[in-house]
Amino acid sequence: MEISAVVPVYNEAQSLEELHRRLGDALRGLSEDYEMIFVDDGSTDGSFAALSVIQARDARVRVVSFRRNFGKSAALAVGFRESTGRLVVTLDSDLQDDPSQIPLLVEKLNQGYDVVSGWKKDRKDPVSKTVPSRVFNFLVSRMTGVRIHDVNCGLKVYKGEAARSVDLYGELHRFIPVLAHWSGYKVSEQVVVHHPRKHGRSKFGGGRFVNGFLDLLTVMFLSAHESNPLHLFGRLGLFFFVVGFVMNLVFLGQWVLGQPLRVRPLMLFAVVLVILGIQFVSMGLLGEMVARTGKRREYAVKSRLGFSGEPEERV
Secondary structure, eight states: OOEEEEEEESSOGGGHHHHHHHHHHHHHTTOSSEEEEEEEOSOSSSHHHHHHHHHHHOTTEEEEEESSOOOHHHHHHHHHHHOOOSEEEEOOSSSOBOGGGHHHHHHHHTTTOSEEEEEOTTOOSOHHHHHHHHHHHHHHHHHHOOOOSOTTOSOEEEEHHHHHHOOOOTTGGGGHHHHHHHTTOOEEEEEOOBOOOOSSOOSOOTHHHHHHHHHHHHHHHHHHHSSOHHHHHHHHHHHHHHHHHHHHHHHHHHHHTTOOOOOOHHHHHHHHHHHHHHHHHHHHHHHHHHHHTOOOOOOBEEEEESOSSSOOSBO
16 A cells, blocks of 8 residues: 555544545545545544445545544554555544645655654634644753654654554654654654634643643653663662661761760651662662563454454454
8 A cells, every 4th residue: 555544533523524535635646556544533423424434435445433532642553553555644534634735745755754744834723722832842842852843733644664663642642753753763844734623623622731741741751761661760769769878877877976866857858768769769670570561552443344354343
């Protein structure tokens, strides 16, 4: 397969027919050898029924339906896993991402990049979304060293290897360019057209910005210490232990020299440091055990349409 388009869907039934038509037009302009993978993330508005109708008349369409809402990261993870294309395209299903911009991203990708992210430079969203998003993107750029303006744009093009190598869970879909960059892939961006929402309303509330900052800390920790958690926790633990141990030695020396051993705040603090040191080293050892025995994440799938072989209960 030349191109795989992966589209997460959550309660966007009104947009799917037009999205399918416009996405097909864009992909045919690049190659006749393409597929569309729609991942229904537990929609409750008839999105799966609309996708079933589309799939029945278009053999290039494949549909995965989750039993419940797992989130966009889960939808993208399963879509990437099911994709077979040399190139992988992602876009949101609300028609704000314009499929006609895909050739621009592919052209940029062919200049030697592995991931090209869209940049909604003229974003058609209310100020309550655009201003916090700009602040968030600025912080992500400065803290991660990935110099792009719109890290969370849904419209992206990947080389297939890069897309299928990204490990997504929780809400880490916001940081795909960062994760790809830290995995050694070359990342760039391309200005794209953005449209106002035509149907429904945004599925993301204000709480996503708080979650985004917490996820940023997660990404930065995992990038540096995922394979060796003991290196981080062990260093902190040894530091606390050594400082507490030295302070307790001072109190022990005073007692040997004949000074009365009285319980005082500084002594209690030294004991706490020793305990913390032991606990941090233990956490690092447990983290090493978890890192060595990690399993592939699974998401419950309700239905699969257009796939070869027997239906699977889980992906």
